Amino acid sequence: MSFSDRLAARLLRGGQLLPDGAVSGPVHPLLRLFSRWVRRPLLPALRLWRRNIQLRVVATTLLMSLAVVLLLGVVVVGQVRNGLLTAKAQAAQSQAVGGFEVARKLADGGDENHSDDNSRTASRGTQDSATWLTSLVEQLASGGQGVFSVVALSSDSDEPFGDSTPGTRGPRASGDVDPERSVPVELRRKLDSKSGTFRQYTQIKRIGSNDGMPALIIGKRLNDVNGNQYQLYYLFPFSQEAESLKLVTGTLATAGVFVVILLGAIAWLVVRQVVTPVRMAAGISERLAAGLLQERMKVTGEDDIARLGESFNKMAQNLQLKIQQLEELSRMQRRFVSDVSHELRTPLTTVRMAADVIHEVRDEFDPATARSAELLRGQLDRFESLLAELLEISRFDAGAAALEAEPVDLRDVVNRVIEGAEPLAERKGSRIVVRGAEHPVMAEADPRRVERILRNLVVNAVEHGEGRNVVVRLASAGGRSDGAVAVAVRDYGVGLKPGEATRVFNRFWRADPARARTTGGTGLGLSIAIEDARLHGGWLQAWGEPGGGSQFRLTLPRTAGEKLRGSPIPLEPEDSRRNRGLDEQGRPRPGAGRGASTIPAQPRPGAQHAAARPAAAPPALPPGGSTRVVPQHTPARKGDGARADGTGEDTRPDTVTTGDPVTTDGPGARGGAAATDSTQQETGRDVEREGGRRGH
Known part of the structure; x- marks a missing residue:
């Protein structure tokens, strides 16, 4: 951005431009x-200027x-003016020289009847100098009324300049x-x-008026009939030249305006x-983007625009063909998944019945066969969960998923979920803490x-929580x-x-393909979850930092069909490293001490403690407020230094790096629901059925 653009932008925003384009502090309200x-x-004019290329080109x-046109007009008017002045000066010079010659002859007695010196001297003596000057001015000016004026001034310093009464040699x-x-x-x-003869540009002043007329004055010093010196001036006004120049200027201005309008x-x-054609292509592109793949440009002629239209139509045709092929392939894939899922239900039901019969009498088999029966039943549970989720995904892909919304208190839903996840949390050594459940949280939802x-x-939080607490907030x-x-x-x-x-x-x-799945998940849980959230018109968002945990946030409108404008829970939790003023290594960030939060990080399990004490609320929770802790009785694990109550807390600070928070309602944090390991299937069977069959 250039300096002028930045300056205009700053002025339009009411700021002051500082070095390097920085903006000053608070601006005065006025x-x-x-x-x-x-x-x-x-703003409307600027918006129109930015969006309309035709307006920009024409302007x-x-x-x-x-x-x-202005430049040409100035040049032409200047040339015409110089030509008029030159012609006027030449004509004025000729006229003045002729007048000076007539005045000299009259002063010398140029009359043919006075040929000898005695008679010339007698004539001079009989004629008064003042009267002669008056008659001279009248005689010289008689032939140039409206063209020039004549002025005669005395050269005697003793004669008052302003005295022009009869009998004096004042100005005429x-x-x-x-x-x-x-x-x-x-x-003068x-x-x-x-x-000699001299000339100068001046202003002709009229008696009783202060207005002046541009003129050329030509003067010469002469002698009158008595031999006294006087000054004779010819004043040539530029009134006619001014009218001619005005006419030329007006003509040029009128022609220039018509030329500019015509060019526009x-x-x-x-x-x-x-x-x-460009606008037509833009409109057709928008309609193509909206799904109207049959739209085409109208092509006329054989010029560059026509070739552009032909190329555009070919591109649109190829895109339509490719999209149709991809849509057909997608339909075939969805149909295949749906058909396979449905067709597998019948043999799976038969296998399930046989596996249940074998599982019921497993105590009669040898240990290896009994273990095989247990593994067979566990894998059948997982297979059934996978088929159920594939069918659900196919319904979403086909647009057949329907929302059955009704008024529901999310506290009841959370309680049911926690009750189903308690066995897994107990096995993992985690506690599930509920906050914000003191008031009803009502919404129209399925x-x-x-x-x-x-x-x-x-279940994902418990699975990936590494034995630490899980906080559910409403x-x-x-x-x-x-x-x-x-x-x-x-x-x-x-x-x-x-x-x-x-992702x-x-x-x-x-996130970690090598990580063992222990809950019987299929990897489709979060994919189905985000589709369920979108079906409600809600958001399912995630935030996390490496080694510092994560937070998933579900936001739903109170009334089904309403548009969300925000969420009552911030996506980034209060106990994140950034909010606590820590850097990526867990050390205090410079300059963050005063405004940073002092909420401690969640402690790691495995710390050595001298004696066991009752379980307490996690230190990551802010003091006060209503919380509900789901108790569990977890025995101390051998060799990990955990406390006897199973909390696994220590006093070491969390020193993992900080990740960027997720603020969109698109893909968020951890991968799909976890899957089970064959060696752990027996101990987690209840959770497997609860989580796997319901979309984990």
């Missing part, structure tokens, strides 16, 4: 109000044409010319000191011929789908029409690495 008042009427053409002027103000003092002094119209038509979402989140905000409810599940386990949040809701994705 200045902000003034900038807003100036900016508001300019640029008009401005450039106007500049060219033809018409109503004011000789005192019309003849420049510099020119030059004539007094030098001989031509530019508009020419640009329209180019812009119209309880079956919401329970499936929360079951996936809670909150609501807003009214019935624009309100929202949210449930957040926070764990303090392995967390998420940067970039994993965008967590993908089908069959796991």
Whole structure:
């Protein structure tokens, strides 16, 4: 961005430009109000200027044409003016020289009847000098009325300049010319000191008026009939030249305006011929993007625009063909998955019945056969869960999923989910803490789908929490029409690495492929969960940091069909490293001491303690508020240094790196639901059926 663009942007925003484009601090309210008042009427014009290329081209053409016309007009008017002045000066010079010659002859007695010296001397003596000057001015000016004026001034310093009464040799002027103000003092002094003809541009002043007329004055010092010196001036006004120049200027201005308008119209038509196909292509592109794949451009002619239209139509045709092929392939895949899932149900039911019969009498078999019967039943449970989730995914892909919304209290849903996850949490050494359950959290939702979402989140949190506590938080905000409810599940386990949040809701994705699955999941749990959330018009979002745990947040509108505007629970929890003022190594970040939170990190399990003490609320919880802890009786694990109560807490700070929080309602954090390991199937069978069959 150039400096002028940045300056205009800063001025439009009411800020002050500082070095390097920085903006100053708070602006005075009056200045902000003034900038807003100036900016508001300019916004529509600026928006139109940015969006309309035809307007920009035409406006640029008009401005450039106007500049060219103005330049040509100035040059032409200047040439005409110089030509008029030159012609006027030449004509005035000839007229003045002729007048000076007539005055000299009259002063010398140029009459043919006075040929001898005696008679010439007698004639001079009988004629008064003042009367002669008056008659001379009248005689010289008689042939140039409206063309020039004549002024005669005395060269005697003793004679008052302004005295023009009869009998004196004061100034004489033809018409109503004011000789005192019309003849420049510099020119008079030059004539007094030098001989010859001189000229100068001046202003003709009229008696009783202060208005001046541009004129050319030509003067010369002569002798009158008595031999006394006087100054004779010819004043040539530029009135006719001014009228001619005005006429030329007006003609050029009128022609220039018509030329500019004509060029603007031509530019508009020419640009329209180019812009119209582009706009047509843009409109067709938008309709193609909206799914109307049969749209095509109208092609006329054989020029570049026509070739562009043909290429565009070929591209659209190829895209339509490819999209149709992909859609057909996708339909075939969905149909295949659905058909296979349905067809496998019949043999699976038969195998299930046989496996149940074998499992019932497993005590009569040898240990190896009994163990095989147990593994067979566990894998059949997993297979049934996989088929159920594949069928659910196929319904989402086909658009056949329906929402059965009804008023539901999310506290009841959370309680059912926690009751089903307690065996797994007890086996993992975790505790599930519920916060915000003191008030009803009502929403219009499908309880079956919401329970499936929360079951996936809670079981995932327990599975990846590494024996630490899992916090489930409920909150609501807003009214019935624009309100929202949210449930957040926070764990303090392995967390998420940067970039994993965008892939967590993908089908069959796991953050660590080498990690053992212990809950019988299929890898489709979060994929189904996000589809359930979207079916409600809600958000399923995730946040995490490597080694610092993660948080999944489900946000639903209070009323089904309403649009969400926000969530009552922040996506990034209060006990994240950034909120606690820690860097990636877990050390205090410079400059973050005053504003950082002091909430401690969730302690790691396995610390050595001298004596066992009762389980307490996790230190990651802020003090106060209503919490419910799901108790469990977990025996101390051998060799890991855990406490006897199974909490596994220690006092070491959490020193893992911080990941970027996820703020979109797209893919979020950890992968799909965990799967079971064959060696652990027996101990987790109840949880496997609860989680696997319901979409974990």
